[in-house]
Amino acid sequence: MAGKVRGITQAKANLDRLINDVQGRKVVRAIQSALIIGSSQAALYTPIDTSTLLNSQYRELEVNGTKVTGRVGYSANYAVYVHDPNVPQTFRRSTAQKEFLTKGFEDTKDAIDRVMKKEMSL
Numbered sequence: 001m002a003g004k005v006r007g008i009t010q011a012k013a014n015l016d017r018l019i020n021d022v023q024g025r026k027v028v029r030a031i032q033s034a035l036i037i038g039s040s041q042a043a044l045y046t047p048i049d050t051s052t053l054l055n056s057q058y059r060e061l062e063v064n065g066t067k068v069t070g071r072v073g074y075s076a077n078y079a080v081y082v083h084d085p086n087v088p089q090t091f092r093r094s095t096a097q098k099e100f101l102t103k104g105f106e107d108t109k110d111a112i113d114r115v116m117k118k119e120m121s122l
Helices: 007-020 022-045 079-083 100-107 108-122
Strands: 055-062 067-074
Touching: 007 055, 007 108, 022 055, 022 100, 022 108, 067 079, 067 100, 079 100, 100 108
Parallel strands: none
Antiparallel strands: 055 067
């Protein structure tokens, strides 16, 4: 059953207006680069059993006026339980860790800072 999605044209217009701005292009590129770096490390820490969790990872960039927000997440409905440090589990993958998304971004903080500085200065 399909439903109406509202605000798509307004969001697209905001994104187009931001991208047409040179500074806006730099911001979008910098945030996208930061999301790629952090999500790549998080993917390395993500536990793998059937690869469903790993394949459900997504990145999105949202523009709301002058505010640009990047988000990385997992669409698998059990991701929150695997991520939760209070739920005991053992993992088959040697690099798998609890709080894999948080740790992925924490461990790459220096690389993210460098790429943000580089992208914004070009």
